Amino acid sequence: MSPVDAALTTALAELAQAEHLLVALDFDGTLAPFVDRPEDARALPEARLAVERLLEVSHTTVAFVSGRAVDSLQHASEAPAGVLLVGSHGAEYRFDGVAAHPPLDEVDSARLAKLTAGFARFSDAHPGARIERKPAGFAVHTRGLDADAAFAAEDEARRIVADVCPDATVRDGKDVLEFSVLDATKGDAIVHLRDYTGATAVLYAGDDVTDEDAFSVLGAGDLALKSGEGPTIAPFRVGSPAEVADVLDTLASLRAATGR
Ligand SMILES: [Mg+2]
The missing domain is CATH 3.40.50.1000 (HAD superfamily/HAD-like)
Structure with missing residues (x-):
């Protein structure tokens, strides 16, 4: 100490x-x-x-x-x-x-289902990025990736979310990008x-x-x-x-x- x-x-x-x-x-x-x-x-x-x-x-x-x-x-x-x-x-x-x-209400459950569908193929295109499923959304972890791969993964994740659930809450962290249907x-x-x-x-x-x-x-x-x-x-x-x-x-x- x-x-x-x-x-x-x-x-x-x-x-x-x-x-x-x-x-x-x-x-x-x-x-x-x-x-x-x-x-x-x-x-x-x-x-x-x-x-x-x-x-x-x-x-x-x-x-x-x-x-x-x-x-x-x-x-x-x-x-x-x-x-x-x-x-x-x-x-x-x-x-x-x-x-x-x-628990999530009906509207938020439907939004989460759209997000889930949007990320279905994400891991195939970005095998180094790790998707964490959360009760109200997703986190895309890029720790350990080189800068180009991390940028590409985060860029595509943002495009998917803008497309399927544009009002999702987006949070930038250290080597992690998160999307949630809740705004807590x-x-x-x-x-x-x-x-x-x-x-x-x-x-x-x-x-x-x-x-x-x-x-x-x-x-x-x-x-x-x-x-x-x-x-x-x-x-x-x-x-x-x-x-x-x-x-x-x-x-x-x-x-x-x-x-x-
Ligand atoms: Mg911390």
């Missing part, structure tokens, strides 16, 4: 005083280092330990908020009992092992989690473009933490998942020291 920056430590000490604290965390690039095969990603042991320490403190809730489908998030995160799971950027919820999101964001997820848990303060940590939606709904008394490079509206930044783990460990100690 490394010491956390002084300004960040001060902010964490304030956050630790919250009546009910929600610690909401992105997974890939935040708790888990990036790997070529998304199914192989795992949280750093230090991050997992810090999450377990936070779960032991009363009036403290931990949630994982990911772009992954919730099944994939549960598998990769090996989420300890008590962690609330939010998948597909807020389109899927799993609380205490139970699905907590509404991680910001919606944080609003819902805050309401569901009754949290009086929120820490959100994330590394990617879609995490900015979550940062945007945080306010006074909350803490936004960016992991890694890239532009952000978050006032605090650390360099890597290892440093996120340091922050969570520090927060767990400060929270436990409040005597809760």
Whole structure:
């Protein structure tokens, strides 16, 4: 463990005083280092330990908020009992092992069927790109492809979607392009989690473009933490998942020291 920056430590000490604290965390690039095969990603042991320490403190809730489908998030995160799971950027919820999101309505089911048909031959033309089926859409993963192959795959995916389901929500991530018939964001997820848990303060940590939606709904008394490079509206930044783990460990100690 490394010491956390002084300004960040001060902010964490304030956050630790919250009546009910929600610690909401992105997974890939935040708790888990990036790997070529998304199914192989795992949280750093230090991050997992810090999450377990936070779960032991009363009036403290931990949630994982990911772009992954919730099944994939549960598998990769090996989420300890008590962690609330939010998948597909807020389109899927799993609380205490139970699905907590509404099923797709008829209109969205029909739109998803059109998307599915549109992508039927995609893998033949782009064998290096990986299609991930989600409850409300698709993700096209291009990690590991050279720039030309990645561009060609993403370009064709955009053309298919423009053709069969032009009002689908499109999200650009790191080596991933996603299409959803729902327009939920991680910001919606944080609003819902805050309401569901009754949290009086929120820490959100994330590394990617879609995490900015979550940062945007945080306010006074909350803490936004960016992991890694890239532009952000978050006032605090650390360099890597290892440093996120340091922050969570520090927060767990400060929270436990409040005597809760
Ligand atoms: Mg991420």
